[in-house]
Amino acid sequence: MGEPSSSSLSSPVRSVPLTVITPMPRWKSRPGWAFLTYMRYRSKLHEVRQLRFIHFARWQRVSRRSLTNFANQPAEADGDDLFVFSTNFNGPWDQYIDTFSRVDNIRKGIRWLWGFSDKFPGPTPIRNFKSYIHHHTYAEQHYFDAYPDATVRDIAQALSVTEGLRQFVATRPETRSTDEAFARNYVEFLDTMADTDVPTGTTSQSFLTALSPIESADSSAASQQIRQYLEGRSPEPSPFADCPMVHMARIVVVDDLKPALGNRNATSLASRYLLFVVELDGSIGDFLDRLSDSHPEFVQAVWGSCHGFPVDRTGPVFFRQYIESCTAKPNLPFAAFPGVSVDQIRCALDTRHRLLKQVSQWGTAPTRAQWKHFAEHLGERGHHGY
Amino acid sequence: MAGYSLGEQNPPGLKQDLVFLALNTLMPKAFRLVGRVTPILNGPKSFTLVTGYDEVQEVFSRPKDFEVPFEKHMEVLRWDNFLLAMQDTPRYHHIHSNTMRLWHSGDIEWIASITRHTVNEILAAGTGTIDVIQDVAKPVLLAIVEQYYGVPVPKDSIKRQSFFDGNLAASGFVFTGPLRESLANDARAAVSAVWPVIDDAMDAARARNADSSGTNSGPSDHRVSVIDRYFQGDTDQFTEDEMRSSLLAMIGGYLPTDTNATGRVMQVLMKRPEAMRYVTEAVRNGDDDQLLRGVLEALRLNYIIPMLWRRAAGTQLVGDGKPSDDRYEVGGNRILAVSLQAAMFDRRRVENPKAYDPDRRTGTPMVYGHQFHYCVGAAISNAILIEMFRALVSSRARQPADKSLRKIRWVGMYPWNMCIDYDVPNPRESY
Numbered sequence: 001m002g003e004p005s006s007s008s009l010s011s012p013v014r015s016v017p018l019t020v021i022t023p024m025p026r027w028k029s030r031p032g033w034a035f036l037t038y039m040r041y042r043s044k045l046h047e048v049r050q051l052r053f054i055h056f057a058r059w060q061r062v063s064r065r066s067l068t069n070f071a072n073q074p075a076e077a078d079g080d081d082l083f084v085f086s087t088n089f090n091g092p093w094d095q096y097i098d099t100f101s102r103v104d105n106i107r108k109g110i111r112w113l114w115g116f117s118d119k120f121p122g123p124t125p126i127r128n129f130k131s132y133i134h135h136h137t138y139a140e141q142h143y144f145d146a147y148p149d150a151t152v153r154d155i156a157q158a159l160s161v162t163e164g165l166r167q168f169v170a171t172r173p174e175t176r177s178t179d180e181a182f183a184r185n186y187v188e189f190l191d192t193m194a195d196t197d198v199p200t201g202t203t204s205q206s207f208l209t210a211l212s213p214i215e216s217a218d219s220s221a222a223s224q225q226i227r228q229y230l231e232g233r234s235p236e237p238s239p240f241a242d243c244p245m246v247h248m249a250r251i252v253v254v255d256d257l258k259p260a261l262g263n264r265n266a267t268s269l270a271s272r273y274l275l276f277v278v279e280l281d282g283s284i285g286d287f288l289d290r291l292s293d294s295h296p297e298f299v300q301a302v303w304g305s306c307h308g309f310p311v312d313r314t315g316p317v318f319f320r321q322y323i324e325s326c327t328a329k330p331n332l333p334f335a336a337f338p339g340v341s342v343d344q345i346r347c348a349l350d351t352r353h354r355l356l357k358q359v360s361q362w363g364t365a366p367t368r369a370q371w372k373h374f375a376e377h378l379g380e381r382g383h384h385g386y
Numbered sequence: 387m388a389g390y391s392l393g394e395q396n397p398p399g400l401k402q403d404l405v406f407l408a409l410n411t412l413m414p415k416a417f418r419l420v421g422r423v424t425p426i427l428n429g430p431k432s433f434t435l436v437t438g439y440d441e442v443q444e445v446f447s448r449p450k451d452f453e454v455p456f457e458k459h460m461e462v463l464r465w466d467n468f469l470l471a472m473q474d475t476p477r478y479h480h481i482h483s484n485t486m487r488l489w490h491s492g493d494i495e496w497i498a499s500i501t502r503h504t505v506n507e508i509l510a511a512g513t514g515t516i517d518v519i520q521d522v523a524k525p526v527l528l529a530i531v532e533q534y535y536g537v538p539v540p541k542d543s544i545k546r547q548s549f550f551d552g553n554l555a556a557s558g559f560v561f562t563g564p565l566r567e568s569l570a571n572d573a574r575a576a577v578s579a580v581w582p583v584i585d586d587a588m589d590a591a592r593a594r595n596a597d598s599s600g601t602n603s604g605p606s607d608h609r610v611s612v613i614d615r616y617f618q619g620d621t622d623q624f625t626e627d628e629m630r631s632s633l634l635a636m637i638g639g640y641l642p643t644d645t646n647a648t649g650r651v652m653q654v655l656m657k658r659p660e661a662m663r664y665v666t667e668a669v670r671n672g673d674d675d676q677l678l679r680g681v682l683e684a685l686r687l688n689y690i691i692p693m694l695w696r697r698a699a700g701t702q703l704v705g706d707g708k709p710s711d712d713r714y715e716v717g718g719n720r721i722l723a724v725s726l727q728a729a730m731f732d733r734r735r736v737e738n739p740k741a742y743d744p745d746r747r748t749g750t751p752m753v754y755g756h757q758f759h760y761c762v763g764a765a766i767s768n769a770i771l772i773e774m775f776r777a778l779v780s781s782r783a784r785q786p787a788d789k790s791l792r793k794i795r796w797v798g799m800y801p802w803n804m805c806i807d808y809d810v811p812n813p814r815e816s817y
């Protein structure tokens with residue numbers, strides 16, 4: 001087995017968010033919702049998972065009528081509903097969108113998924129598809145990824161390698177009678193380690209989508225203020241880094257629902273909205289508590305000028321109640337590694353990194369003593385499964 | 387003079403059994419049931435029951451809107467400036483910050499060492515069967531009052547018991563909610579066994595520190611007790627009256643709760659093998675955090691008190707952050723019975739609440755209250771519970787072999803006599 005290339009030790013391409021909100025005409029909205037629900041419970045998006053290029057994604061219909069109506073907030077008039085798609089990718093945007101329309105099964109899925117959106121041109125010709133997505137893309141004012149340098153493939157490989165390593169370590173290969181016998185086992189392990197199935201996790205995961213209406217007295221000033229605050233503060237460290245349960249989080253100021261090109265009769269949203277999308281382990285309530293306990297100033301600066309936000313209150317319960325009131329139930333969430341926690345992913349990436357580094361340092365096989373030392377060290381650092 | 391005795395006020399019998407059944411068993415069950423239907427229930431006679439996790443947290447987080455209703459109780463007890471009876475005012479914060487300054491977190495190791503020393507001595511001197519409440523918790527807690535607080539408790543056994551019982555009765559009086567005249571006389575009698583002890587301690591400490599001899603009460607001589615520290619000027623414009631009041635708060639907030647908690651935690655450990663296994667493993671691992679999690683989870687399951695009290699200052703809406711339709715109105719002056727116990731079982735927030743799961747990830751633990759009026763003694767209490775349960779668990783505390791000793795005697799809502807068998811430790815090993 002050859003030395004791993006340096007590129008397999010780290011992936012320099014940082015993850016990039018993509019948030020697309022398309023208008024869904026009212027008459028297509030219910031069938032659209034029914035389709036998403038069907039997909040969630042029946043298809044489970046196996047094909048997407050097999051492709052290993054989407055980590056988290058969310059397709060969600062938000063009906064205007066279901067948007068929370070706080071006191072003094074202008075009521076939403078009838079108009080197109082919102083179809084929210086959020087995901088993230090590593091690498092160039094073009095390449096990512098190309099994959100969508102080039103892979104057969106995905107292309108079919110896309111035709112259906114966006115088929116309920118206004119004036120959707122279909123996944124081909126690709127130029128039209130790209131300009132549709134581009135037109136309806138919203139800029140994120142804040143984005144956090146718990147492991148920004150890892151692609152889905154990196155993670156899949158890291159989880160396989162870690163599981164393979166766990167199984168190998170469990171056989172206590174260093175107790176073999178000779179160094180040669182150990183070396184044979186070791187080489188076999190290297191050959192097969194990346195083929196181990198990615199283990200399914202047991203952590204429950206939650207998907208938060210919340211749309212909070214921004215104060216309307218002068219909502220453009222308020223939304224501008226939120227933008228400036230978020231864009232003006234250094235993105236790192238992100239407050240979400242102090243919430244160990246968060247995989248990914250983004251905040252997007254939605255000034256209006258952009259009508260499809262060519263639609264001149266679209267009804268604007270009555271308020272601007274703050275879209276908050278988070279993928280996390282465990283319960284949404286616990287995450288919100290954690291965020292408001294650890295970064296009350298961030299919470300105040302971002303949501304403080306939204307309708308209905310509790311004024312001058314101390315305690316996590318208020319933010320929790322507020323965001324939960326603004327929450328839309330997830331329709332079709334997707335996770336490439338269901339049940340695998342942030343902590344497990346980070347540990348797996350670290351284990352893989354250290355293993356590959358060791359393997360390249362050892363050259364051929366390590367001695368049994370070297371291996372024993374390495375395996376013990378893995379255990380000490382609290383790596384999962386050891 | 388015969389002293390005040392809580393046991394004599396609540397003799398065993400049908401009345402005690404019925405009170406206990408109602409308050410300890412039926413009421414918590416009923417509250418949880420109500421909580422599943424509605425988190426807030428505006429009941430008859432201006433009573434509102436709050437059982438939801440979010441709603442309990444909200445009420446405790448809005449001290450100006452939901453006041454504490456204990457003014458009359460304090461008159462009966464002749465007690466000004468008791469933190470838990472004070473509203474959110476500058477005076478409250480003045481008392482709070484001085485109290486925290488005197489009973490500060492740097493003392494935790496001292497408190498732990500008093501507990502360790504006392505409990506190990508008691509267990510080593512015992513016969514292998516012991517009453518956890520009267521013969522372990524009570525002497526440990528009084529040792530801390532004497533050595534760390536610097537308040538000598540009378541040696542005479544009747545007066546000593548009166549002091550202990552007086553504190554429990556005064557606390558019980560406050561926690562039974564809106565004032566009932568029938569209980570006031572009893573409360574007056576109870577507290578009259580407590581104030582003189584505190585006043586004598588203040589007089590002695592004042593004199594001692596005026597001579598600047600400043601004797602130390604802790605086991606190691608360089609430690610200065612809380613009361614001596616006060617007279618040495620270690621506070622910020624804290625008057626003697628305020629100090630006197632804080633002493634009672636820190637004794638009266640402590641003896642009843644820790645006694646109660648010790649008995650209730652032990653009851654869970656005896657009843658639930660998984661709980662005993664968990665804490666035993668923690669002790670074996672030398673992991674105090676794990677031990678504390680195990681103990682506090684047992685306390686969540688068998689909480690000390692069914693409800694706490696607040697009063698709505700004007701009409702209030704509960705559910706701040708929610709749209710108007712989802713809020714609950716509570717009329718002005720209504721008395722709120724706020725059930726932490728039910729909140730800690732609220733399935734909307736606490737997963738599988740009946741399970742003993744100290745490592746549970748959902749929900750904030752609330753055994754010490756929440757936000758404003760959060761227990762000032764939480765760290766002290768944690769240190770005591772860790773040391774006491776470490777000693778008891780490592781001596782293999784278990785149900786008494788003699789079945790006639792297994793029944794717990796309750797006085798009101800307090801576990802009063804609770805026997806266990808244990809392995810008498812070798813004194814040289816246990817210190």
Ligand code: HEM
Nearest residue numbers: 469470635636639640643647694754755759761762763767
């Ligand atoms: C396991 C033992 C204990 C439990 C379960 C407990 C529980 C509580 C709870 C629930 C409250 C809030 C009451 C409310 O909001 O109405 C509270 C407050 C308080 N506790 Fe504790 N407590 C314990 C031990 C202690 C100890 C050891 C001390 C003193 C050394 C203490 C002193 C106080 C005081 C003074 C307050 C009032 C604080 C304020 O109003 O700001 N408690 N306790």
